[in-house]
Amino acid sequence: MFGKKSQKALVSEKLNAANILGQGTVSLKDLIAPSFIEVDFNNLKIDDKYYRTLYVVGYPRYVNANWLYSLITFDHPLYISMYIYPTESKNVLDEMKRKIGEMEATIENDIKAGRMVDPVVQVSLDDALALQAELAKGAERFFQFGLYITIPADSKEELETISKQVDSVLASMLIIGKQAILEMEEGFKSTLPMFYDKLAVWRNMDSTSLAMTFPFSTASLTKNEGILYGINQHDGSLIIFDRFTLENANSVILGKSGGGKSFMVKLEASRLLMMDVDVIIIDPENEYKKICESMGGEFVEFTANSQYKINPFDLPKHDDIEPDELSNKILDLHALMKVIMGDLTPSQDALLDRSLVLTYKEKGIAQEPSSFKNQSPLLEDLYKVFLGMETPEAREMADRLDKFVKGSAAGIFNSQSNFDLKQPFTVFGIRDLEENLRPVAMYIVLDYIWNVVRKDKRKRVLIVDEAWYLIKQKDSGAYLHSFAKRARKYLLGLTTITQDVEDFLATDEGKAIITNSSLQIILKQSSAAVDRISQTFYLTGGEKHFLLSAGVGEGLFFAGQSHVGFQVIASEEEKGLIE
Template sequence: MKLRRRAQATESSAFTEPGSLEVGARKLALPNGMTASFAVTGYPREVGAGWLEPLLTYPGRLDVSLHVEPIPQAVAAMRLRRQLARLESTSRTDAQHGRLQDFAAEAAADDATNLADSLARGHGRLFKVGLYLTIHASTEPELASEVERVRALASSLLLDTQPATFRALQAWTTSLPLAVDSLRTTRSFDTTALAAAFPFTSPDLAAPVGDTGVLYGLSATGSGVIVWDRYNQDNHNSVVLARSGAGKSFFTKLEALRLLYQGVEVAVVDPEDEYARLARAVGGTCLHLGAAGVRWNPLDLPAAHGPQDDVLARRAMFLQTLTATMLGRQLTAQARAALDAAVIATYQEAGITHNPETWTKPAPLLADLVTTLKSSEQGAELAAQLAPYVSGSYRELFDGPTTTSPAGHLIIFSLRDLPEEMKAVGTLLALDAVWRRVANPRDRRKRLVVVDEAWLLMKEPEGARFLFRMAKAARKHWAGLAVVTQDAADLLGSELGQAIVANAASQILLRQAPQAIGAVGDAFDLTDGERQFLLTADRGEALLIAGPANRAALSIVASPAENDLITTDPAELAQIDHRTPQRPGPAADHRHDDEGDPL
């Protein structure tokens, strides 16, 4: 790069060489415009969270550069002692000479004392912080106007700005993403003040962010970003509501992928096999329920359990829920009693009793349970109604022992190969398998359970109750339940659905249909402006709700690599397939032939 220095900036920015620039006293002339830089030398005594937001949302082109350098504890303590000594000496001298009290010095002394106490207790640290502003414009008159507006905005924030006189080049390079502070105009900040200056914050969200914060997207009302940590809320559950094509699955897959980066185990109930590409990319496990050779035995007992758990009794209760979902209606008291007796008798015939030492024996099959039901007068009718699942059209999934067990950091239960009449049953079986992992007392870790198209299960009363119980108990096992649906009526039209929403600390609403906005608006207490936003939102625009104090409109963003993994747009998929030929990925894709051998 060729540099030409001169004392005064010229109005011309046309150079004979495209890589040249002219350095003036306070301006830098680039081939495509001009810049002026300022260093912030004065700050307000107190600042709030996101106090840099007005500068970040400035409508013109303004580069805000924040340089942070930690100060060693020993050096920070020594400087604070010196500062306190100077302030105390000044105060005593003024008192001896009868001068009026300097309230600014008294306030500085109080601040220094509090900061020294915080450092001594290990509650914070000191940092050198440099804040610099670089303003861009096309012409010199336009630059002068922009400089005046930016300095006025900074003054309104109680920030004193000084031009980088005779250091325009150093100021410009300081504002570049090079991590080099050539001006070294710094001020000491403590941890709290520095955290408040963190530029990636949204003033709309007051909830704290822990070590599993996820970037959701950009704020729709400013240039800040929305970072949300579901595991730092009252509970870890979420509800995602949107009409078809609004981007709800895209958002859910994006959050799951970014949680995987942070070591969170994710399990997904996927009705349409939309997560297969993601599973292949990250080495996840994909189980295709309903595919040829894939068997699932609902009478299997969990291998891990607590010392006081009665696994057999819990399995009997789940089989009642499963049977009611299979039949599409609630069981009568007589049918429940007959089924419970048949379950216990079936396990006893297999040598399994309430003695934990017998729980490792091979479990009986659904066909064995139906055979036991046939032998009793009360269970004969129930056995006839379950016949399609053991000897009829739906028998393939239950016709044998379980062929594989879910394992891994990402587990996908794909239901695409199941007939529509079996989707609710498949969802319930998948959730039961996931819950066994979640409730395992020997393996506690952060987990996320995603139920995509939850309306498939919500339309069945027993399935809705099972989902509600998961929502209530997930937090106790360090897990979050993400309920995703495009049918707001099925979720909000029942007491159980409303209870699931009430037990979700994170609620994400994308574009809504006009027919559903009334129910959604009433359920989430939306303002008229929020309702209009959801009616006119583009794909990927959402409203994050986490109580009255946390409401933020955002635009969901993903990197090109993330987009290629999670998009379901047919046009984009065609381009991806053309650009990158399909290759077998590292994901464990569990399909089996009729003999049970892997294909």
């Protein structure tokens, strides 16, 4: 009577213990399940969120590739589900034969009765006959297709607003959507990623139309040649691209301080050099000195005592000289003198023009290209011409040049050019110049580079960092814009970089440079600048939010008509070279 318990009793006790233990624990389903679900006739409430499901009952007659793009990129989260069911072609052909017979009979009756044939019936018959022929040949297959859309919202008011916006988008695409009245629960389940098609609202669709429906809303930027820019954050593919295959090779890089602009530019420069593309950088902060020296490039540093000199009056001495070369040079010098002197009155501008012509004339230089072999004048020669006129206005102009001829800046811009670009990687450093001299130096360097580019045509990329120094002055900004427009002819790509995004986009010259740049890269942005960027680049709300929350080296990559979110990547060796 007091022996061991039977085996059956032991098993029963273990099961009871397991049940008691299970009642005191929380399962994974309990953890992820909402606290309540409230189902109404035209919406669904789960916790504090509202949902409404639409199903599509009407489609356009013809569709193009990616025709659902407007819906997929809608400026609000949407849950979109597509259900595709293959069907037997024989059954479809039998049903189509019956439908064609009905439509032909309807048209024949209308003709016999003297009535006008319904154009809708006639069009439907034509489409059905064409599709019947394709199905019979095996060129097409038939499918049943269901399209459901669930709209999430934080309130009923927002749900109504977003629903109207979605209806408008659908209407613009010639799509007819209906609310899943009294079937909201089934509709919501149908848009979960669980393949629960509870609505079963289908439309017959041929394979060509179905192929056009797939949501390829982000174009691949993986090409067979080019350099690696980063990873496409939409599909994980590599962005490998050759900027010289675009309409022009110009690029613009916009981003707030600390967003990764310099790192990306250094990375691109090092990779371009491996593709036999020369790289020239105008560097206001000497950020590129280390990588330049590490890669065996030439760092040209401008200071008052620098060994490097550039004469802004230099004329090209190569064979490809345009007939109006001197006139164009004088126009460029007009813009430079306005950067140096400030605003000029019309009479001062006319005086400057006469003085520039006279300055070249005194050196024996005229419109004939053969005269360009004579030594070019210097800034001090223009200064002397002003003094020689012996008028108060000319004297005032001379006084404005005094600093650059006799003063603290005399050793920088008042000498004959004494070097050539021989290295494939050259950086012009202007950090040690006064703040107000940097735009002058950048302008003169640009002009010098322009002469070099035209003399020896080969693939080059010119990088202008902190381009705001030039853009903030109308004349130098116009010159940079002109540079961007003319660069393609000489196999040059201009890269314009700025962190003063809002000010840059507020100028006509800044916007024009963006328009003339086929490659546009937008990195992390401040809240102050993101609205203007959204207007300029027609960004969606999601893309705008992405730029605000992006990490270092993350942003949007625009190439021609395609754009994707991307992340800059570098190898450990590249990081060691750059950082």
